Amino acid sequence: MRRARMIRQASLRAGTVAACIAVALTAVTGRCPGEEQPAASPVLAETITLGEAMAHAINHNPQLAAAVAGVAGAEAAVSAASASGRPTFTLQGGAQAQSPIQQINIQLPGFERSVAITTPESARASLNVTWPLWTGGRVSAATAVSRAQADAAEGDLQQATEQLLYLVAASYYGVLSAQQRLAAADAGVTAAAETLRTVSRARSAGTATGADVANAEAGLKRAEQEAVAARNSLDNARARLALHMGLGPAQSVSPISDAVDIKQPAGDDEAVEIALRTRPELIALGYRIDSARAAVELARADRNPTLAAVGAYQIQTPTDVQASHSEFIGVQFSWPVFSHPRSDANQRQAGAAVEQLSHTLNDLERTIAVQVAEARRALDDARASVAASEQASLAATQVHRRAQAAYAAGTLTRQELTGAEAALAEAQARHQQALYGLSIAAVTYARALGVLRQTFLAPSEEASRP
Template sequence: MRTGGKIVAALLAGVALGAPALATTLQEAFIQTYNSSPALNAARAQLRATDEGVPIAKAESRLQASSTLGLSQNTNGIARLNNGGRTLTAQLNLSYPLFQGGRVKNAINAAESRVAGGRADLRTTEGNIFTQVVAAYMDVIRDASIVDLNKKNVDVLNTNLKASRDRFQVGDLTRTDVAQSEARLSLARSQLVTAQGNLTGSRENFRRVIGIWPETLAPPPALPPLPATPDQAVETALSNSPAIQAAGAITQAAGFDVRAARAQRLPTLAAVGGTNYNNYLGTINQVSGGFGGDNSQGSNSAGIALTVPLYQGGLVGARVRQAQAVQNQAAEQGIDVERQVIANTRAAFASYRAAAEAITANQQAVSANELALEGVRAENRVGTRTVLEVLNAEQELLNAQVDLVSAQHDQYVAGFALLNAMGEAEARDLGLDGGSLYDPTANYNHVRRWIGDWSDQPQYTPRGTRTSGPTPEAPDVAPYDPDKTVTPRSQ
């Protein structure tokens, strides 16, 4: 049973999370990516190229027509062109295949199987790209939260340093205590700069994947219900994974290729016909040696041509063996793809569960560290705890808060990766409302019956958005202003 359809309600539930009115939502990021991703548009173009394999295969079963037009000048010597006869010739040749040993039928079936595999590959690409969107989206939220936590930590340590200096002035603390506060503030500033760099990198990756610069991101909506056990997840993946379906289609196409190669050993039968026209352009006397005659002659012909291959130098046998080897390769790759899907599904399930347990543990750690910090500060005020112990308690709280943010990020990304592994993270599962979805069958239905040699596609204009140009300013990642803090110095 598909659970991905429940994502629609989950995405809409993001409105109730208290996000700013102008914030970019995860659904908007999906829509932006779906409409402007160059990787996704390239995959669609690749599928359109695969669609053309069907009319290419069908062309071998249709009437073939060719014509030849020639003009020749017979000479009695290079310097006496005017004494030779001239001949204008025109030929029209027609051939219609009646029997080709099943070669064309199997080629068409192989092409149609590859189209089915191409559609499954497009689904795989969609799911993988949307998983990248979720990861990029959550990376920005995580790193922005870590920057905020580090800013608050710098502010707290700055306040601590001021208090330490004041207490040092009245003789309540030693120079060592002040130096420890200064060192910890410098370390916090370094951590803040590192966090700001990580956030900038995440924002650049967001722009690469989604095509726009992230300003303010709304909290992500809740994920839909996920399987309770890894076995349930694997069962869904095996029945629904587009990667497995694509591998099966390619294996089937390879089987048709083997049959098409074997058909080259069989006779072929074709109906043939044509017409010939010769015009001597008034020079029939020179051509016939002076006996005269009609200057124009024509003839028509029609019949059946049977071609029986007797020996082709081992070519057909080599092609059959080659096609069989490709078929073996496709079969083995299908098993490998199945292994990958199972491994990815179980790994995503394990990561999701581990992150969920880590969230619980880190929430407890944050609560405990908050309580411990409050106690250490109180004990420091009465002289039973040192400044270093207060600094360590503050650092432990910061570490627990960062770990909690990271675990929340990891759980959401792993949950969506699990949906993707099960084949439930495609556009049809996400309820995108940014316009009609791309129909992979539209181009196929349009070209599969084309018979004209002059039917080109219109000039293509890339739909992928470019990300060149200056980077927008992001106030929350601006370099930390040292003028707003006390510069550490020894007393």
């Protein structure tokens, strides 16, 4: 319960996070996370930074636009619920022609008179007013239900934003990683082709067998197949990035090598506490519990009587027995005395929803704790992978330098030098892929904490709703 209260009290629009969380976006543009990001340009550049990709996605992704529309609809429902407690004014009117004229004869001592009840042509207009004086708590309960649902819809919007930022970042680094894979594959094709040429010359000189040539040809085909697969992987990664950014099928962009890092909280307990305070899906679920509780009160209010002031003012075509205008004012009372069975059923339904959502909230809290721990371990693994790949890249660099010196001295063949170059290209590509994997792990950890919005978007200037 303590966590649930903490979640419900958290602001959906807060633009800051706990001081112990510091996430830095190291971009080519030099922008810091706290700085306001510029609006996306109508014409997207061919090469983009991560911040620009996210800004474009925020402005053009259709799923996020749908979530924004959902918030607008929920806010309109709040206005509709509260409007039922305000006075209503109804203007009515009509005109008619009839024949024959209805009249009656009035006989009095000494004379007789005909009195017209209708006229050949008549018109009327009236203004009716209903002013609720007491609704038995219905309006306040219905407004509370709609208000909580609107807050939950805003939480859904924040969750959609958080997920979109994660998908854009993951696909962004996916493109960069696929580019490195393609570069390594192309180097492998070059090395395999050189091997085939060397073996073919050796075969002509009688120092290699046909099997050696066949093996070299097979190696080249494998390298070419790997290059084709790497190129397809790059195309797929670019398509995913374009999809999340809201680009058209024919549009494509090339990411610039940005790096993301995150300062970890002191421990898992602190990280989980931050996640429970900032994860938007948890906040939205807390508001849905509030909505279900308000629905219980609304069901109870259905038993209560209502009291309203009513009145009308009407003008019409006068007759001998009808004036040119009339008005009335009164009080209307209504009490649904036989609606208790329906009210009880609605209460049970809303109460069951509260219990169901409370269990879901508890399960989500536990799931988030696991996600935070997993993301932290993955981040540690990614850092270790970067360190290992860096060592491998340095070793491959040393081997390549020695190979160049030996080739210049005439003690190393061209095939062996090409192999060293391919090994260096692969080691460097793996190191770059490890760096991009570290960025993805950092973004995943930020997603587990629920701080991607505060990291990549400008802080909201709206006041926090209590």
